[in-house]
Amino acid sequence: MDSWSNILKKTIVFTLLIIFFAITSAYVCGADFSIRFYDKKIYFPDSSIMIKAEITNTSSEHFSFKLAESRAFNLEFSAKTLKNRPVNPAEEYIIQRNPDQPVFYREITLAPGEQYSFIEDLTDFIEPLESGMYIVNAHFYPELNKSPSSQFIESNYLNLSIRPPAGVRELEAVIDKETGMILQKNPIPPNEVVEYFIQARQKSEWDKFFLYLDVESIMLRNPELMQKYRSLSDEKRREMVSEYKEQMKQEIADEVILLIPEEYSILKTEYTLDRGTVLAELKFRYPGYMEVKEYTYYLSRKDKIWYIYNYEVRNLGTE
Numbered sequence: 001m002d003s004w005s006n007i008l009k010k011t012i013v014f015t016l017l018i019i020f021f022a023i024t025s026a027y028v029c030g031a032d033f034s035i036r037f038y039d040k041k042i043y044f045p046d047s048s049i050m051i052k053a054e055i056t057n058t059s060s061e062h063f064s065f066k067l068a069e070s071r072a073f074n075l076e077f078s079a080k081t082l083k084n085r086p087v088n089p090a091e092e093y094i095i096q097r098n099p100d101q102p103v104f105y106r107e108i109t110l111a112p113g114e115q116y117s118f119i120e121d122l123t124d125f126i127e128p129l130e131s132g133m134y135i136v137n138a139h140f141y142p143e144l145n146k147s148p149s150s151q152f153i154e155s156n157y158l159n160l161s162i163r164p165p166a167g168v169r170e171l172e173a174v175i176d177k178e179t180g181m182i183l184q185k186n187p188i189p190p191n192e193v194v195e196y197f198i199q200a201r202q203k204s205e206w207d208k209f210f211l212y213l214d215v216e217s218i219m220l221r222n223p224e225l226m227q228k229y230r231s232l233s234d235e236k237r238r239e240m241v242s243e244y245k246e247q248m249k250q251e252i253a254d255e256v257i258l259l260i261p262e263e264y265s266i267l268k269t270e271y272t273l274d275r276g277t278v279l280a281e282l283k284f285r286y287p288g289y290m291e292v293k294e295y296t297y298y299l300s301r302k303d304k305i306w307y308i309y310n311y312e313v314r315n316l317g318t319e
Contacts, residue, residue, distance in 0.1 A: 030059030031110070033140040033153040038119050039206045039249070043162050045129060049122040050249075051077075053155070055140060057110035065142035068105040071118075072096035073146070076139040077125040079160070081132060088127045103144060119250065131164040183207055187304040190276035191269040194297050197308060198264050198280070206249055214300070217309035218254060219244040256313055259284055259293075267294075274301045281316070292316040 038050040053075065057063040068074050072093055079087040108116055122136065123129075136159075139145075139152035188196070193212045200208035219241060220226045229237055247253035261282035268279040276299040284291045298310040 030057065030061065030063045031065075031142070031153060032056045032058045033138070033155045035136075035138050035155045035158060037158065041207070043160070044164075045131060045162060047123075047162075048246075049160070050119055050246075051122050051136075051138075051158075052117055052119050053138065053140065054115055054117040055110070055153075056115045057112055060112050062109050062111055064107060064109045066105040066144050067108050067116075067118075068103050068144055070096050070103070071120055072125075073103050073105070073144045074141050075120060075125065076141070076145060076152070077122055077136065078138065079122075079126050079129070079134045079136045081134060087129065087134070090124060090126055093125050097145070103146070105144065129160075129162045131162045134160040134162065136160050183211055185211060185305045188306070189269070190271050190278050190297075190299045190306050191266050193299060193306045193308065194278040194280060195264075195266065197297075198261065198282070201258070201260055204260075210245065212305070212307055214307040214309040215245050215248070216241045217307075218257065218311075221254075221310065257311060262290065271299070271306075275299070276301070276306060283319075289318045291318050 032055070034054050034056070035051050036054075038052040041047065043049055055065065066074075073096075081087075110116060135157055137157045138155045140155065141150050141152045143151060145152070197209065197212055200206075200211075220229060225240075225244070229240060232240060244253055248258060251258055259282075262285040263283040265281050266278060267281055268277075270277050278297045278299065280295045280297065282293050282295055284293065292315075294314040294316055296312040296314075297308050298312075299306045300309050301307075
């Protein structure tokens, strides 16, 4: 009995020490580090799992940290099963963490209350996941992770569910954050498709934004990308479209369609059996004025669903 009592006491002390050191680590650094799913989906074993990492200066002074070109020197992800079995780091991550190679970084300084965020794919840091439930968290190293004694800030924990691989699926199902239901495409008319599309962009809800957008056709508006696309195999073409979609999420591709309007109105809608156009006026707020643009969205219908496959923009001035 005494032996069990001693074990219990040691366990409690050990737990308290872990909590103390976690709190102390964050306090000493003067910053808070948090992670969340960037585009919450139903994930499968071969899915990309995009994580948004955010550093917040919680102190009353400026907080500086080094951000490496290779995030392997800033980030360390931990994933465990519900049976507490850890997932090994990805082989590429281990290679990148080679301490003998030079580390290129830039210094970032946050004023009190300021935040800095970036997006990374969890699968770049850990081995491929099998179907099941996982607990995920991360360590952020403000002065880079170059030795076992490097200081870090620990993040919150995320619950990650990996579904068994589906036999055949066109796209991964995504979850509507407002309703918790799986997003489904509905046979709504072109004007409602465009309204849904614009409202999704206003709320930065990427899953809804892409629901009725033909990303492949939008990408192929670029002649250089079209030429490259034509030279690729079907598999490489799919990869290229997927990469372009991620670039749009990071707002480094097709910036015009990604502009977030303050206001919008649908002016005119025309469509036949399988082709449609929607004319909309969008207003964008800038300091001291509103910029007005006229967007013409071109849609095509496939399997009763309307998709935006092209667009044109005309500047109408300011107000």
